[in-house]
Amino acid sequence: MNFSPLTLSLEVAITATLISLAIALLIAWALSFLEFRGKEFLDAAITLPLVLPPTVLGYYLLIVIGRESWIGKAWEAITGGSLVFTPKAAVIAAIVHSAPLLTKYLRAAIESVDPVYIKAGRSLGLPEWRLFLRVVLPLCQRAVAASTVLAFARSLGDFGVTIMIAGNIPGKTQTVSVAIYDAVESGNGQLARTLVLIVSAIGLLVVWLSNRMQTPKALRG
Amino acid sequence: MLEARLQKRFAKTQDSSEFELNVHFEIEVGTTVLFGPSGSGKSLTLDLIAGFAKLDAGRVLLNDRLLADAGTGVFLAPQLRRCGYLFQRPALFPHLTLRENMMLAAMGLAKLERHRKVNALLDSFRLGDIASRKPNEVSGGQRQRCSIARALVTVPAMLLLDEPSNGLDTTLKHEFYEVLAQIQADFPLPVLLVTHDLEEAFLLADRMLVLVDGKIAQAGTPREILNQPASAPVANLLGLFNLLPAEIKQLDPGNNKSKLKWNETELEGPYYPARLLGDRVTVCVRRDEISVSPKMGKTEKGSLVLTLEGASETARTALLHFEAGLIVELPLEEFAENRHHREWALRMPTSTLRIL
Numbered sequence: 001m002n003f004s005p006l007t008l009s010l011e012v013a014i015t016a017t018l019i020s021l022a023i024a025l026l027i028a029w030a031l032s033f034l035e036f037r038g039k040e041f042l043d044a045a046i047t048l049p050l051v052l053p054p055t056v057l058g059y060y061l062l063i064v065i066g067r068e069s070w071i072g073k074a075w076e077a078i079t080g081g082s083l084v085f086t087p088k089a090a091v092i093a094a095i096v097h098s099a100p101l102l103t104k105y106l107r108a109a110i111e112s113v114d115p116v117y118i119k120a121g122r123s124l125g126l127p128e129w130r131l132f133l134r135v136v137l138p139l140c141q142r143a144v145a146a147s148t149v150l151a152f153a154r155s156l157g158d159f160g161v162t163i164m165i166a167g168n169i170p171g172k173t174q175t176v177s178v179a180i181y182d183a184v185e186s187g188n189g190q191l192a193r194t195l196v197l198i199v200s201a202i203g204l205l206v207v208w209l210s211n212r213m214q215t216p217k218a219l220r221g
Numbered sequence: 222m223l224e225a226r227l228q229k230r231f232a233k234t235q236d237s238s239e240f241e242l243n244v245h246f247e248i249e250v251g252t253t254v255l256f257g258p259s260g261s262g263k264s265l266t267l268d269l270i271a272g273f274a275k276l277d278a279g280r281v282l283l284n285d286r287l288l289a290d291a292g293t294g295v296f297l298a299p300q301l302r303r304c305g306y307l308f309q310r311p312a313l314f315p316h317l318t319l320r321e322n323m324m325l326a327a328m329g330l331a332k333l334e335r336h337r338k339v340n341a342l343l344d345s346f347r348l349g350d351i352a353s354r355k356p357n358e359v360s361g362g363q364r365q366r367c368s369i370a371r372a373l374v375t376v377p378a379m380l381l382l383d384e385p386s387n388g389l390d391t392t393l394k395h396e397f398y399e400v401l402a403q404i405q406a407d408f409p410l411p412v413l414l415v416t417h418d419l420e421e422a423f424l425l426a427d428r429m430l431v432l433v434d435g436k437i438a439q440a441g442t443p444r445e446i447l448n449q450p451a452s453a454p455v456a457n458l459l460g461l462f463n464l465l466p467a468e469i470k471q472l473d474p475g476n477n478k479s480k481l482k483w484n485e486t487e488l489e490g491p492y493y494p495a496r497l498l499g500d501r502v503t504v505c506v507r508r509d510e511i512s513v514s515p516k517m518g519k520t521e522k523g524s525l526v527l528t529l530e531g532a533s534e535t536a537r538t539a540l541l542h543f544e545a546g547l548i549v550e551l552p553l554e555e556f557a558e559n560r561h562h563r564e565w566a567l568r569m570p571t572s573t574l575r576i577l
Contacts, residue, residue, distance in 0.1 A: 123271055
């Protein structure tokens with residue numbers, strides 16, 4: 001049995017989760033801590049991928065990073081290859097799929113920190129970045145870790161955006177979700193069942209891990 | 222020195238009514254107490270000085286340094302204001318040890334200076350032995366001391382204390398007062414302390430600002446304010462006065478006397494300048510300045526005979542509630558001996574009858 005879709009999915013999900021975490025932390029910090037013009041628009045723009053159909057998102061991405069776009073052309077000029085229909089495109093698809101939700105979770109986590117600590121930090125002269133890294137993040141680390149684990153699960157499960165911009169090239173861009181679809185389409189029931197069970201087990205593990213991370217040690221059974 | 226002219230307005234919302242803070246005051250080195258009821262704008266005043274809220278109008282000057290000026294749009298971030306802030310609870314970062322809390326606050330100092338200063342303050346506040354513990358592993362008093370030490374490590378230009386003894390038991394409160402006295406001796410700074418505890422205000426204040434409905438109703442030493450409250454709301458707030466609606470019936474500047482009619486009873490007070498016959502005034506008399514004794518036989522001239530309607534006891538005194546809402550304070554032992562009496566004779570010395 002070919003497990004390359006599974007390993008590719010894990011690689012894509014890990015990479016996408018790490019990049020999403022960095023992006024989501026930055027945006028969640030800006031939305032929670034800064035007052036700037038266009039803040040509400042940024043918040044709406046971040047939420048948009050959560051409500052749009054994956055195919056619409058995929059279409060937008062094809063326009064933005066496709067071979068005819070300036071990003072696509074610049075990428076091709078630098079690397080000599082196309083960005084779409086590569087594992088990198090699968091990573092981008094997973095980021096677009098998971099970063100918005102992660103941003104929402106992280107903003108809620110950051111804003112759950114007792115404001116008295118933030119006021120205390122500011123009155124002590126801590127710059128905003130140091131306040132964020134040394135006070136706010138450690139105080140909401142459980143929620144951040146749990147949200148990151150959920151974002152990993154979401155990255156692992158993307159189908160629509162991935163198939164639009166990374167395609168379905170076995171051994172190259174075929175992720176596990178796409179492989180399950182492919183197996184069902186081609187009548188390979190055994191492969192589909194095996195992959196479905198593996199993905200379900202990973203999903204269950206991730207949800208359990210996320211719940212455990214959010215519960216303080218003292219409250220765990 | 223701090224000079225603050227603060228104006229901030231809040232529109233009416235579903236949860237709160239309209240409110241406007243409009244105050245102007247100066248604070249010198251020493252402890253100034255901001256005294257007022259809940260919702261009078263005490264914490265907002267501190268927040269505007271510290272930079273946690275923006276002014277609608279006015280400005281804040283600390284040691285001739287402009288911290289905020291609504292007119293020119295100057296608004297220094299809280300980090301740049303050098304205002305040490307103590308909250309209603311210690312607000313030590315719970316994931317850091319006491320030493321780490323101090324070190325983080327001292328990040329702006331050079332490394333060697335940072336270590337020297339943190340160690341000196343830990344020793345000075347008797348925290349050296351427990352510096353490696355986290356806030357939840359030390360007592361409330363130690364947490365409070367550490368939070369003060371942490372504020373001082375940043376070399377603040379002033380201290381803002383928002384009811385810092387709130388929630389502390391009596392022993393810890395007195396420990397905190399000692400620490401505050403130590404700070405005043407070692408670090409002569411302007412300190413603005415918010416409280417609604419009158420005893421605390423008397424214990425700590427060099428000067429007192431009474432805040433009522435977003436405005437300074439009176440400023441002075443606590444003794445001055447107690448001796449002559451500026452208005453009925455201030456007297457009410459102090460909680461030690463009887464406020465009696467009366468009419469001026471006679472003014473005698475030659476003998477420094479006046480006669481007032483309260484509730485069909487004639488009271489004799491000092492001469493009240495700038496008042497006219499027939500003026501309706503509020504007589505303000507302190508509960509503990511009224512002399513009271515059970516009525517035995519004939520009463521002295523000028524005494525009032527009133528019926529005791531009830532009594533309540535505090536830790537040290539009894540509060541005797543008479544008809545017409547008059548309350549008199551009496552030592553517990555004295556009341557215990559006479560509690561069965563129903564009729565009492567009351568005398569209000571002339572000098573105790575202030576009018577508002």
